[in-house]
Amino acid sequence: MAITHFADLLAEARRQPEPQRLLFVFTRAELPDDPTEEQRRRFEQGEGGVLTPVLCVDKAPEELSDMSSLVEESQRTGIEWDIVFVGALSGSGRQAPTSDEAEHHLQRMVESLQMGNTQRFLALDRQGEAVALQ
Numbered sequence: 001m002a003i004t005h006f007a008d009l010l011a012e013a014r015r016q017p018e019p020q021r022l023l024f025v026f027t028r029a030e031l032p033d034d035p036t037e038e039q040r041r042r043f044e045q046g047e048g049g050v051l052t053p054v055l056c057v058d059k060a061p062e063e064l065s066d067m068s069s070l071v072e073e074s075q076r077t078g079i080e081w082d083i084v085f086v087g088a089l090s091g092s093g094r095q096a097p098t099s100d101e102a103e104h105h106l107q108r109m110v111e112s113l114q115m116g117n118t119q120r121f122l123a124l125d126r127q128g129e130a131v132a133l134q
Helices: 006-015 037-044 067-075 099-114
Strands: 020-030 050-059 083-090 122-124
Touching: 006 020, 006 067, 006 122, 020 099, 050 099, 083 099
Parallel strands: none
Antiparallel strands: 020 050, 020 083, 083 122
16 A cells, blocks of 8 residues: 555554554754755755754554644644654554654664665655655
């Protein structure tokens, strides 16, 4: 199944035979250190920049209803973000992974994103639409 929206992600996670824990790393678009004039111009036009992780959370699919609820919850932190990257962690048997187990995976996800490795994760905008990054 091609996941093109947050609702697709939830449906697919709920269909899995093993219990899932969804990992979310929220990122904010920023100018890189010492940007060139071209980088600055593109960034001001809403293109380019670097995505910096600013917030992480893990959730069981049952804890989520829709993207607007996730956005609302994130707004209560006061941290602004532009793109959220999503990964999944499978449980074993009937046991879903715990938040403690997810912590290590979230940290590895953040490190991977900081190195620019975004292809392994689903990227969603604030409306829950899948985003293709270049």
